[in-house]
Amino acid sequence: MKTLVLGLGNPILSDDGVGIKVAQEIGKRPKDPQITVAETSEAGISLLDFVVGYDQVIIIDAIQTKEGKAGQIYRLKPDDFSSAKYFSSPHQINLVTALELGKKINLPMPSKITIFAVEVKDVTNFSEKCTHEVEQAIPKAVKMVLRELSG
Amino acid sequence: MKKITIDPITRLEGHGRIEIFLNDAGDVDKAYLQIPELRGFEKFCEGRPAEEMPRITPRICGVCPTAHHTCSTKALDDLFKVEPTPAAKKIRELMYCAFQAEDHIFHFFFLAGPDFVVGPTAPAAERNILGIIGKVGLENGGKVIEVRKRLRGVIQTIGGKVIHPVCGLPGGVSKTITEEERKEFIEAAEYSVGFSKWALELFDSVVLKNKEYLDLVAGDIYKHRTYYMGLVDRNNKVNFYDGDLRVVDPNGKEYVKFKGRDYLDHIKEHVEPWNYMKFCYLKNVGWKGFTDGEDSGVYRVAPLARLNAADGMATPLAQEAYEKMYEVLGGKPVHNTLAFNWARLIETLYASERMLELARDPELTSPDIVNLPTETPKEGIGVVEAPRGTLFHHYQTDERGILTKVNLIVATTNNMAPMVMSVDKAARSLIHKGEVSDGLLNMIEMAFRAYDPCMACGTHTLPGQMPLEIIIRDPEGNEVKRLSRGIS
Numbered sequence: 001m002k003t004l005v006l007g008l009g010n011p012i013l014s015d016d017g018v019g020i021k022v023a024q025e026i027g028k029r030p031k032d033p034q035i036t037v038a039e040t041s042e043a044g045i046s047l048l049d050f051v052v053g054y055d056q057v058i059i060i061d062a063i064q065t066k067e068g069k070a071g072q073i074y075r076l077k078p079d080d081f082s083s084a085k086y087f088s089s090p091h092q093i094n095l096v097t098a099l100e101l102g103k104k105i106n107l108p109m110p111s112k113i114t115i116f117a118v119e120v121k122d123v124t125n126f127s128e129k130c131t132h133e134v135e136q137a138i139p140k141a142v143k144m145v146l147r148e149l150s151g
Numbered sequence: 152m153k154k155i156t157i158d159p160i161t162r163l164e165g166h167g168r169i170e171i172f173l174n175d176a177g178d179v180d181k182a183y184l185q186i187p188e189l190r191g192f193e194k195f196c197e198g199r200p201a202e203e204m205p206r207i208t209p210r211i212c213g214v215c216p217t218a219h220h221t222c223s224t225k226a227l228d229d230l231f232k233v234e235p236t237p238a239a240k241k242i243r244e245l246m247y248c249a250f251q252a253e254d255h256i257f258h259f260f261f262l263a264g265p266d267f268v269v270g271p272t273a274p275a276a277e278r279n280i281l282g283i284i285g286k287v288g289l290e291n292g293g294k295v296i297e298v299r300k301r302l303r304g305v306i307q308t309i310g311g312k313v314i315h316p317v318c319g320l321p322g323g324v325s326k327t328i329t330e331e332e333r334k335e336f337i338e339a340a341e342y343s344v345g346f347s348k349w350a351l352e353l354f355d356s357v358v359l360k361n362k363e364y365l366d367l368v369a370g371d372i373y374k375h376r377t378y379y380m381g382l383v384d385r386n387n388k389v390n391f392y393d394g395d396l397r398v399v400d401p402n403g404k405e406y407v408k409f410k411g412r413d414y415l416d417h418i419k420e421h422v423e424p425w426n427y428m429k430f431c432y433l434k435n436v437g438w439k440g441f442t443d444g445e446d447s448g449v450y451r452v453a454p455l456a457r458l459n460a461a462d463g464m465a466t467p468l469a470q471e472a473y474e475k476m477y478e479v480l481g482g483k484p485v486h487n488t489l490a491f492n493w494a495r496l497i498e499t500l501y502a503s504e505r506m507l508e509l510a511r512d513p514e515l516t517s518p519d520i521v522n523l524p525t526e527t528p529k530e531g532i533g534v535v536e537a538p539r540g541t542l543f544h545h546y547q548t549d550e551r552g553i554l555t556k557v558n559l560i561v562a563t564t565n566n567m568a569p570m571v572m573s574v575d576k577a578a579r580s581l582i583h584k585g586e587v588s589d590g591l592l593n594m595i596e597m598a599f600r601a602y603d604p605c606m607a608c609g610t611h612t613l614p615g616q617m618p619l620e621i622i623i624r625d626p627e628g629n630e631v632k633r634l635s636r637g638i639s
Contacts, residue, residue, distance in 0.1 A: 012195065012210050041210060042314050045261060045280075049303070101280055105293055126195040 004054040004110075005145060006047075007039040008061040014127045015070075015120035015134045018141075019060040022116070025142045035149065045098050052102065056112040058148055059095075060141060063117035070121040070133035073141050075148075078113050114148055116141055169595065169621045171578050173631065177585030180626065182575040185426050196557045201230055201528060201548050202321070208544065208559075209315045216315050217250035217306060218537035218562070219544075221392070224319030226544040229412060230531025230552075231321040231524030238517035239323035244392040245336065245509040246309040246316065247535070251391050252343055252502035253302035254538040255454075255495045259350065260295045263492045263600045267358045271367065271593065287353065298346040301339040305506070308332050323521030333515050340507035344468070347500035351472055354496055359479065369480055372580050373488035373573050373598050375443040376401040378433055378450035380565070381457030382536045383408075388465035389457050389501060391536040397460045398433065401445055403484040407435070411534030414543055418560070419448075421568075430568040431560065441572050449572070452540030452565040453602060454494035459484035464497070466504035472497045488573055491601040528552045537562040539603050563604045573598035587623060587632050595621065 007023025010016040020039045027037035038050060051057045063074065081096045095115075102109045118141055121131045129135070174180040192211060196204065205223040209216030221243060228235060235243070258264075261280045265273075269282040277285070284292035303313050309328070310316025318324045328336075358364045383397045384390040396414070398406045409417055420429035421438045432438045432448035439447040450456070464470040476493055477483050485494075509515065533544045540562035547556040577595050581588040588594075621634040 010210060012207070013189065040314055041216075045257065045299075046314075049300075097279055097281065101284075104281060104284060105289065105296060124189055126189065126191040 001034060001055040002053070003035045003056040003058065003149065004051060005035060005037045005058045005149070006050055006060070007037075008041075008043070008047075008059060010041050011039075012126055012128055014122040014125050015118075015130045016062050016123040017128070018062050018118045018120060018130055018134050018138065021130065021138055022060045022118075022141045022145065025138065026145055029146075044094055045101070047095060048098050048102050048107065051099075051110055051113070052107045054110045057110045057114075058145055059113065059115045060145065061115065061117055062120040062123060064120060064123070068119040070119055070131060071137040072119040073137055073144060074115075074117045074119070075144065076115040076117055078115070080115075116144055116148075169574055169578075171582065171621065171623045172628075173582070173585060173623065173625055175626055177583070179575070179579045179582050182571070182578045183425055184571045184574045185428075192559070193557045197554050199554055201227060201531070201546055201552045201554050204544070204546065204554075204557075205319045206315065206317060211559075211561075215250075215254065215537050215539065215542075215562075217247065217310065218535055218542055220310070220316045220319055221247050222533045222535045222537075222542045222544045224321070224533070225393075225535065226531040226533030226546050227319075227321035228531070229533060230528045230546055230548065232526040233322035233522050233524040235323045236517070236519045236522055238514050239520045239522075240393070241509050241512060241515050242309060242324050242328060242520065243319065245506055245515070246306055246318070247392045248502040248506040248509070249302045249305040249309075249339070249343075251536075251538055252347070252499050252506065253299055253306070255499040255502070256295065256298060256302075256346070256350070258538070258603050259492065259495055259499075262603070263495075263597075266593075266597055266600070267364055267492070268353070271364075271597065286357075291349075294346055294349070298343055301342055305336055305339050308335070320521055321524050325521070327518055327520055328516050330516055333510060333513075336510035336515075337507065340503055340510050343503035344500070344507055347496065347503045348468065351496050351500060354493060358493075368489040368493070369487055372577060372594070373601070374486045375449075375451075375488065375569055375572055375576070376486050377443050377569060378406060378436070378448070379456040379459040379484060380450050380452050380541060381460035382534065382541065383461045384465060386465070387462040389461040389463075389498070389536075390465070391502065393535075396534065396541065398450060399460050399484060401443065401484070401486070403459065406433075411543065412532040414532065414534070414545075414560070420560075420564075428567050429564060430571075431565045432568065441568055441575065443572065449568045450565070451569045452562060453491060453538070454498050455485060455488075455491040456540065457536060458494045458497065464501045466501050466508070469497055469501035469504055472500055488569075488598060488601045491603075495603075539563055540565045563602070566602050566604065570599065570602055570604065573602075582623070585631070587634075591621065591634060 005023055005026050007020040009019040011020045023037055023039045078096050078099055118137050120134055168185045170183045172180045205220050208219035208223045265278040265282055268286050269278050307313045310318050378398055378400055380398045382390050382394040384394045395408050397408045400406045417434055418431050419434040420431055422429055433450055436448035464473045527550050528548045530547045535542050542562050543560040545558040548554050574595055577598050581591045623632045625631050
């Protein structure tokens with residue numbers, strides 16, 4: 001199964017970069033010809049360019065939820081975001097709309113998409129480091145992604 | 152596995168928030184707009200070599216990386232006092248035009264367009280790109296995807312990476328263009344010109360031929376008589392990459408023209424106690440509050456402002472479209488905020504035509520792409536027209552080129568005061584005697600979207616958009632009503 005592991009976020013915006021850090025850890029492991037590891041700071045529609053043509057996509061990103069505790073990791077499916085599908089954005093559409101658009105215009109879309117979202121604390125201060133709680137969640141998130149990859 | 156309900160939160164300053172205070176009669180007393188601001192970027196940069204800036208600044212956010220990269224590179228030209236070679240300037244401008252066109256197309260078809268093409272009162276579930284494809288058909292929808300792909304291909308070839316270009320160097324660019332690549336650029340530009348013409352025809356048939364929409368565009372609800380600023384070339388035509396900054400007054404008369412490096416003589420930032428964001432204004436007119444007219448230093452930037460601040464477009468088809476817009480909307484300058492969307496499509500056509508001109512120029516493949524700096528650095532200022540308006544990068548360094556001070560004015564900051572005014576005006580027209588129209592949230596969002604504000608925070612973290620919240624309060628400050636989107 002042709003698989004993409006995609007880390008999302010901004011690597012210089014504190015916890016926002018957690019997805020990228022997890023992807024980088026995965027990328028350091030021995031190469032598997034079926035698995036591509038990538039990172040991007042783009043969102044929404046641009047993600048289509050990345051995911052098209054893969055059978056499986058694993059996305060790692062930051063998330064903030066109402067009662068969330070920094071460092072918590074959630075394993076999610078695109079459907080979990082369906083309530084957020086049609087929200088407007090200042091300059092982006094969201095992931096779910098992007099995926100739906102890809103299907104609509106008959107692009108070869110992955111059949112399996114899993115999202116690992118790490119609960120974050122600080123995404124407004126510029127720093128190359130994550131906060132302590134989020135930093136500690138990275139090895140755990142890496143393990144979860146590897147488990148997903150193995151099957 | 153357990154189902155998790157996604158519940159994006161109201162994070163402190165992490166979302167757009169509008170507070171509307173009513174007076175005793177139940178009409179609007181004052182509306183406040185607060186949007187997120189990222190912090191600490193200047194500190195983050197200090198102590199680093201200035202040459203790193205074209206690679207760091209595109210990471211401020213994933214929305215306009217090419218604008219930051221290009222502006223930063225120009226600031227380095229100025230810092231090291233080195234003029235780029237003619238071929239390097241053309242390569243940079245070509246990449247920049249591809250970026251501008253791609254960004255504008257995205258905005259129209261994915262963000263602002265749905266309000267018009269699908270309809271401002273259509274259900275929210277249809278007011279998106281999927282709704283547009285439903286209206287214009289799958290084949291035309293495919294064109295939107297194709298033109299984006301080709302334009303991004305141009306950025307990738309020149310910049311190295313689409314998301315974070317790495318080609319800019321003080322005095323030039325790092326990589327030459329091959330003849331084969333030049334041919335690809337010509338094809339991409341031709342496709343983009345054709346696409347932009349189609350987009351303007353679509354705007355014509357869907358918006359201009361519909362009286363209700365035209366009234367909305369030409370109406371009073373988002374009208375502000377402000378100053379306008381934009382880069383112009385030697386002939387006072389719109390330019391995105393280079394030139395002088397020209398400001399026109401609310402009557403369309405040139406107020407001042409200045410070099411980017413003199414921006415501090417003309418632009419000042421005003422601080423309000425209720426917002427971390429700063430509000431730019433024309434220093435020599437003065438800050439008179441959130442008000443328009445000749446006496447108020449509030450000015451606007453971005454597509455409509457650029458068209459207002461210039462005498463025309465430097466390419467033939469865009470010039471035709473430019474003339475048509477002013478004819479339909481009753482002459483220059485146009486003060487209607489929703490006309491930003493129209494101006495954006497005219498600029499897309501210009502960017503495409505300009506790309507084609509540059510791609511056809513054989514000098515593009517010249518091997519002479521960089522002049523090496525020899526001066527000791529001290530201070531450098533760069534300016535470009537980002538899709539969302541004028542962008543300034545200002546660096547100061549020690550004699551080794553290590554940054555000691557960094558100041559950026561990002562495009563959206565220029566438009567902050569007018570955005571507050573647009574929100575206030577929309578609120579006033581939609582709230583009477585304590586009755587809040589249900590269309591308020593969307594009408595306010597339409598004002599937002601016209602400016603295409605960039606609020607970096609909202610773009611990365613899941614679920615990938617900036618939540619917006621409107622709180623209406625009585626004169627005692629008690630909450631009367633709360634409207635929100637993206638916040639539960």
